[in-house]
Amino acid sequence: MTLGEALAQAAKDLAANGIDDARLEAELLLRHILGLDRVALYTSLEQTVTPEQAAAFSALIQRRITREPAAYITGHKEFFGLDFQLARSVLIPRPETELLVEKAIDLAGTVFTQSCLIADVGTGCGAVAVALAVNLPHARIYATDISSAALEISSSNCLRHDVSDRVTLLQGDLLGPLPEPVHLIVANLPYVRRSELVELSPEISKFEPHLALSGGADGLRMIGRLMGQAGRNLLPSGAVLLEIAHDQGQAVCEMARRYFPDSEIGVVVDFSGLDRVVSILT
Ligand SMILES: C[S@@+](CC[C@H](N)C(=O)[O-])C[C@H]1O[C@@H](n2cnc3c(N)ncnc32)[C@H](O)[C@@H]1O
Incomplete structure (x- = not known):
């Protein structure tokens, strides 16, 4: 043959x-x-x-x-033009998340031009943190995750892309492990509603970590908790960028207005015109 x-x-x-x-x-x-x-x-x-x-x-x-995803079988996935090592302890990075990285690069290149301290919350395989470090040579990044297994994978991706000196990996809950406030918080946290977990394809529901998917009953549990912690972890005039599901824009903006009443809050849409990122400029 x-x-x-x-x-x-x-x-x-x-x-x-x-x-x-x-x-x-x-x-x-x-x-x-x-x-x-x-x-x-x-x-x-x-x-x-x-x-x-x-x-x-x-x-x-x-x-x-x-139905095991090809990315887990090969142990690799491309994200933002970079090759990432993967294992079943981490979510497979999605093309949609590249918009979060693009917006963070825009802000770092226009607002935080002198020095730029970033927190990537729920870093998983490190895709967002590494893509930011590679594209923003002036940035230093704290990348947190509650999962020690995820941090092992992100650590090897930092080494692979030679950014370990500017990406500090920290285990813990959301912003809890941060040693100092930052200019910019970026996060792609779990945001799937509990009732929708069963509707996911077998590739996702059988193989991807539940910890990386489940956002509680309304999908917004982690995002809400992060907003509660964000104020005290941001430097003056800092910003927050949050990836959301296409139908969460209004709810997340309302939540953001409660926590940051004086901030500029907006939704960024993706190439399909769907709500994808909420930005909060304090
Ligand atoms: C949707 S995945 C995103 C992974 C990666 N940032 C990406 O975009 O591909 C969410 C990540 O948040 C982590 N996570 C869940 N709960 C957390 C918490 N309370 N504190 C920190 N990280 C958490 C999960 O382990 C998972 O790695």
């Missing part, structure tokens, strides 16, 4: 088991086994598959059929 034939068969098996984008997913897993980029794979499709390659590929396809 050639690599091309093995790929076609795997894509068929994935599609038959209800996996979207079956061809792309099969390609990703085959490339992972062969250590090839896309172009190299396409120029190798006529090669014969060795028995070892066939067995390894079949094992990964079987894992994907159980």
Whole structure:
């Protein structure tokens, strides 16, 4: 059997088991086994598959059929143009979260231009903190997470991208472990409503950490608690950027007005026109 034939068969098996984008997913897993980029794979499709390659590929396809996400199978995910190591102890970083990073980079480049202290709350694999550190050489970042297993992964991503000297990882509840106030707080906290957890795809509900998803009955429990702590952890004229679900803009803005009555509060929409980030400029 050639690599091309093995790929076609795997894509068929994935599609038959209800996996979207079956061809792309099969390609990703085959490339992972062969250590090839896309172009190299396409120029190798006529090669014969060795028995070892066939067995390894079949094992990964079987894992994907159980609905395990490809990012956990390969142990990698790209975010903001950077490659991140992943494990099942951390949420897979989503493309939507890149908007949070873009807004933070905008603020740091226009308002906090001299020095910039940032807190990334609920850092997970460190995607937001590392992307900010790589793109903002003048920034120092505290990245917190309640999960020690998540901090092990973020630590290795900081090393991988050579930002360990500017990203300090701290274990604890929200802003609790911060040693000093900061200019900017960014957070992609768990915001899924309890009743909606059961509606998530098996890739999410069976494999991603519950701790990274559940935002309590209304989805806003963690965001509300963070707002309660934010005032005393911000430097004068500081800012807060919060990722939200598309239907939480109004509720989170109302909450923000209660905690920060004199601040400029707004919602940033994503490429699909959906509410995605709430910004609070104090
Ligand atoms: C939605 S994930 C976001 C991960 C990462 N920032 C990203 O955008 O890919 C939320 C993270 O918040 C962490 N978390 C949950 N409760 C927390 C708490 N009370 N204090 C700090 N972190 C918490 C979870 O462990 C998880 O890593």
